[in-house]
Amino acid sequence: MTNAVELFAGPGGMILGLHAAGIRGTGIEWDPNAVATRRAAGLPTIHADVRNHGPRDFPNATVLAGGPPCQTFTVAGNGTGRDELDRVVDAVKRMGDRQTIDPREFNDDRTALVLEPLRWVLEDFEHSYNTIILEQVPQVLPVWEAYADVLREEGYSVATGILATEQYGVPQTRRRAVLIASLNGPVALPQPTHRPYRKGVPQHEGDPRLLSWVSMSDALDRPQPFTVVSNYGTGGDPKNRGRRTSAEPAFTVTGKVSRNRIIGPGGDELPRFTSAEAGVLQGFPADHPWSGNDIPQQIGNACPAPLAAALAHASRAIPASSPAIVEAAA
Incomplete structure (x- = not known):
């Protein structure tokens, strides 16, 4: 059974998806309400700030997963992260050069949390994560693309992009910027299993090779x-x-x-x-x-489990003999 550490673990959507791919792990989550839900669900959880931990605390983990907080990047938030995207991307590049980033560089310290997974990957330690799985709101795609440049220098195959969750069996339309990376061989984003939703197009119409979207x-x-x-x-x-x-x-x-x-x-x-x-x-x-308080917020902030499952399955290294997939992962 593959062992994972999940940052910003929330109420369990990411790890439930990882379970479908045979990956188990421990989540780090600071919100006591999400922690209550996770523990009620029997999900191993550390109630803490990810900034107070690092890879040395999880020496057996081979998978790093997570979805950093989106409040400063989402269109429903205050927009400070979107305003500072260029500075965030520059910070990613500097981290690749092993420079230390001060969160006070940003107007809202939550913006710097999107850099935490990269800190965990690059921190000087005796082992590297074989697999990395990250998701966030679409506005964060430039950050993931900057991550990809750094990770490729570290020997990873990386795929990034924006996925529509209804194309993976989630009964809602939700777009997410994702990143998957592997040290074990080429990776590509997961192929859709369901048709895209288009207003006015009947559920039964579309590519016959794909399942209908779920209403x-x-x-x-x-x-x-x-x-x-x-x-x-x-x-x-x-x-x-x-x-x-x-x-x-x-x-x-x-x-x-x-x-x-x-x-x-x-x-x-x-x-x-x-x-x-x-x-x-x-x-x-x-x-x-669902436990604790503010349950709607827990649900709204969660990673949809079917999307996480698709990312986890796709993160498995793909044989290099498949040229179409190697090209997609490049």
Whole structure:
């Protein structure tokens, strides 16, 4: 069984996906609520700040995984990370030259957390991680691409890109910037297993080699049709709320998922999503033991388990005799 250390471990989405690929491990998480959920689920967890630990604390780990906090990078956040992307990318390059980065270089110290996985990889220690799996909001792709340049100098094969979660069986549309790297041979991003969602295109139409995307009604145990009215406005107009029917995938699940209104066929208000339902839309099992406080935020911040599983499977080295995949990983 492969051993992993997971940074910014959250309530368990990443490690549940890794389990599907035969990878077990320990998570480091500072939020006591997410820690409560992980422990209720029986997931090995250290309640701590990743900055206070390093690879020496996990000498047997061969996989490094994680999804750093996104608050300063996401469009729903304060934007300071997006404003400082060039400086973050420069910091990655300097780390590759073994320079030490002071978090105070950035306007918000949370921005520097996106550099932590690279610190763990480069820290002077007697072994390297065979596999690295990282995910974040799409705005972080330039950081992962800068990581890739550094990691290739360290001997890794690396693949980066933006993936749509509905193409991996998650019943919501969510785009994530991802990075996978391996010391064992060429890697490439996972091939989609499901069709992309396109508004107005029926679920059964599209590439016949792929499965249909998963709708909310497919995933949830709700007998009657419904329409979800998003808590976010569209087109910059807060009054113009997005709407999707239960025959479509959910909108991106955020920490405000409990604010979404659910309307029945006759216009009647239906119960809003429970924690279990919101978790299912994020790719968790229906019986995941959500614990502690601020559960919607835990769910919204989590990595969808099916996406993590796809990344974990793809991170296994691919035989070099497959030229198409070697080219994709270059």
